[in-house]
Amino acid sequence: MMRLPTIRDVARKAHVSVATVSRVINDSPNVRPETRQRVLDAIEDLNFHPNPAAQRLSGGKTSTIGVIAPFFTRPAFATRLAGIQEILDESKYDLVLYSIRSLSQLEKRLSSLVGQNRVDGLISISVHIPEEMILEGDPDLPVVSLDDERIKHFPSIVIDNVYGGQLATQYLIDKGYTRIGFIGDSNDPHFNFVSSQRRFEGFRQALEAKMLAFEPQWHLFGLHGVEQAYRNALEIFRLPHQPEAIFAASDTQAFGVLKAAREVGLNVPDDVAVIGFDDIEASEYLNLTTIGAHLYDSGQMSARLLLRWLLAGDVHPDKWQTFLPLEIIERHTV
Amino acid sequence: MMRLPTIRDVARKAHVSVATVSRVINDSPNVRPETRQRVLDAIEDLNFHPNPAAQRLSGGKTSTIGVIAPFFTRPAFATRLAGIQEILDESKYDLVLYSIRSLSQLEKRLSSLVGQNRVDGLISISVHIPEEMILEGDPDLPVVSLDDERIKHFPSIVIDNVYGGQLATQYLIDKGYTRIGFIGDSNDPHFNFVSSQRRFEGFRQALEAKMLAFEPQWHLFGLHGVEQAYRNALEIFRLPHQPEAIFAASDTQAFGVLKAAREVGLNVPDDVAVIGFDDIEASEYLNLTTIGAHLYDSGQMSARLLLRWLLAGDVHPDKWQTFLPLEIIERHTV
DNA sequence: CTGTTAGCGCCTTCAC
DNA sequence: GTGAAGGCGCTAACAG
Numbered sequence: 001m002m003r004l005p006t007i008r009d010v011a012r013k014a015h016v017s018v019a020t021v022s023r024v025i026n027d028s029p030n031v032r033p034e035t036r037q038r039v040l041d042a043i044e045d046l047n048f049h050p051n052p053a054a055q056r057l058s059g060g061k062t063s064t065i066g067v068i069a070p071f072f073t074r075p076a077f078a079t080r081l082a083g084i085q086e087i088l089d090e091s092k093y094d095l096v097l098y099s100i101r102s103l104s105q106l107e108k109r110l111s112s113l114v115g116q117n118r119v120d121g122l123i124s125i126s127v128h129i130p131e132e133m134i135l136e137g138d139p140d141l142p143v144v145s146l147d148d149e150r151i152k153h154f155p156s157i158v159i160d161n162v163y164g165g166q167l168a169t170q171y172l173i174d175k176g177y178t179r180i181g182f183i184g185d186s187n188d189p190h191f192n193f194v195s196s197q198r199r200f201e202g203f204r205q206a207l208e209a210k211m212l213a214f215e216p217q218w219h220l221f222g223l224h225g226v227e228q229a230y231r232n233a234l235e236i237f238r239l240p241h242q243p244e245a246i247f248a249a250s251d252t253q254a255f256g257v258l259k260a261a262r263e264v265g266l267n268v269p270d271d272v273a274v275i276g277f278d279d280i281e282a283s284e285y286l287n288l289t290t291i292g293a294h295l296y297d298s299g300q301m302s303a304r305l306l307l308r309w310l311l312a313g314d315v316h317p318d319k320w321q322t323f324l325p326l327e328i329i330e331r332h333t334v
Numbered sequence: 335m336m337r338l339p340t341i342r343d344v345a346r347k348a349h350v351s352v353a354t355v356s357r358v359i360n361d362s363p364n365v366r367p368e369t370r371q372r373v374l375d376a377i378e379d380l381n382f383h384p385n386p387a388a389q390r391l392s393g394g395k396t397s398t399i400g401v402i403a404p405f406f407t408r409p410a411f412a413t414r415l416a417g418i419q420e421i422l423d424e425s426k427y428d429l430v431l432y433s434i435r436s437l438s439q440l441e442k443r444l445s446s447l448v449g450q451n452r453v454d455g456l457i458s459i460s461v462h463i464p465e466e467m468i469l470e471g472d473p474d475l476p477v478v479s480l481d482d483e484r485i486k487h488f489p490s491i492v493i494d495n496v497y498g499g500q501l502a503t504q505y506l507i508d509k510g511y512t513r514i515g516f517i518g519d520s521n522d523p524h525f526n527f528v529s530s531q532r533r534f535e536g537f538r539q540a541l542e543a544k545m546l547a548f549e550p551q552w553h554l555f556g557l558h559g560v561e562q563a564y565r566n567a568l569e570i571f572r573l574p575h576q577p578e579a580i581f582a583a584s585d586t587q588a589f590g591v592l593k594a595a596r597e598v599g600l601n602v603p604d605d606v607a608v609i610g611f612d613d614i615e616a617s618e619y620l621n622l623t624t625i626g627a628h629l630y631d632s633g634q635m636s637a638r639l640l641l642r643w644l645l646a647g648d649v650h651p652d653k654w655q656t657f658l659p660l661e662i663i664e665r666h667t668v
Numbered sequence: 669c670t671g672t673t674a675g676c677g678c679c680t681t682c683a684c
Numbered sequence: 685g686t687g688a689a690g691g692c693g694c695t696a697a698c699a700g
Binding site for chain 4 (some may be wrong): 338341342352353355356357359360384387388389390391392393394438571
């Protein structure tokens, strides 16, 4: 197995200097068309590809974008990642995946990244990155935040969770339900996610606006996941005085509610209506009525934003914070 | 923003040569403990991290593992990827994600990878990589294949789909069902996946072994996905003479069957039983009885295998092909 | 055990 | 428009 061709081999073959070859590789303008063509031919003949490591070392750029995601905790993340992937795939950037399982791991990962010139840019999905670490350690690093309302110093793509909570609740109200329960997250131990709380806020506001009953025993919180939601829903369903509809802070939790309803023999939506939030893939299978959060699109948006930043050198102020459109996906659980 | 410290800065500070610093970085044995410590201290003081690009260029290694996956087509892939991620996360290797959408894109991607020294190793999920491309272009590239029965020249982690098909079918038979239908994939236009066909083969064998009815109109094939499976199942359910149970080649398709059953008012499992294959996450939400294929674990296994290969220089013959254990996950649809 | 030195492959002034 | 030469940060002989 022989040595890969280098820029020098190309230069020799095309009877030019390495500098010229470098120029055509980086399509610098100052090359006569015919020499350029000669070089191109040589490149073709030799099946030459510039060595990325050398380009990185010499140019100071990595052609790499890091994506930080709390991978395993929720299905929505994979969908967003897929959206990012699709966009980066068409670019010259490699996508390297950093998956984290806790805030402390996030910090570790960040300190191994920040100021080390390992990536040209970063996208963080859902986790709230410690902004000071970046501002202090590598203030010029382009970072785009996806799905974190709390971010301050970086451009972001966010869900208006309060509004989303109102939207879901209002939808239930419009459908004629007046006794509405809520199943959401207790404080998240690993990442301090707050979306559930914000959605609950929207829920309350919508009820208040209509002066509807707000029964504490109808609002239960637990660790995120099907299981906890299932248990909490069971508890609610065993109440003597039950709600007619339940708003779950996420689709996953809505599945738990559905499971509980099935178990106690409650028919959905006739006996109890259920609406979720996110519109993950499985929701379609389950015919879950939910709030669509454009997961895949938002991944694409974040990648496009970062790419433009990398290209233009800065981000247009209009794009600093963009709210995702939210929409009701009507299926069969309401 | 000042220059990052280099190996030279460390050398100066520790009063040694760069070679020595390099030695302690790569923990080479030939360094006196006290000098090593001195170097370590200097590294610590300067917060020095070796520049990966330089290491790659100089050492000829990339510290990068490429993962090739048909990302968007099926949920099972994301789960496997997550397993890989977890293992690589603990290693020094970066995981760069290559997602492909067709066989032709796979070839393009491969030719940009093979022989270009861009990755130290490759894991391919579910897609059948054109082995000659690698054998000819970069015979020393470590490649591990995950979930592709057809692979010949590389170590692999595979599902025995025929056996799995038998297992599912046998389970149905044991439960007393004798009239069993099948919903699977027609020929896959993008990737030539064959798992569905193999599972069908197992299905047939199990029926034959028990001399059970094999009704062509009970076996329908379509593009992979909920929708097609749903349509096909509807068709079957409208037959005058219906099966009592249906084996779907994947969980996703089983969801389509469930949806169809609900729609025509068939109760599962009383009127019709349904078993799937894979045990993806959503299956738990849906209480789907299925064949568990250890998706996450298999991702981990493939990563461990590749890591060992990278470390040891070769793979132990015993590990050349490992079949995943398959198990019946009993839930509520049978 | 430690230091010197020559690359790794490419980019980028700076001359011409 | 093109070439020569230095350097990016690190590793790997080769000496000593």
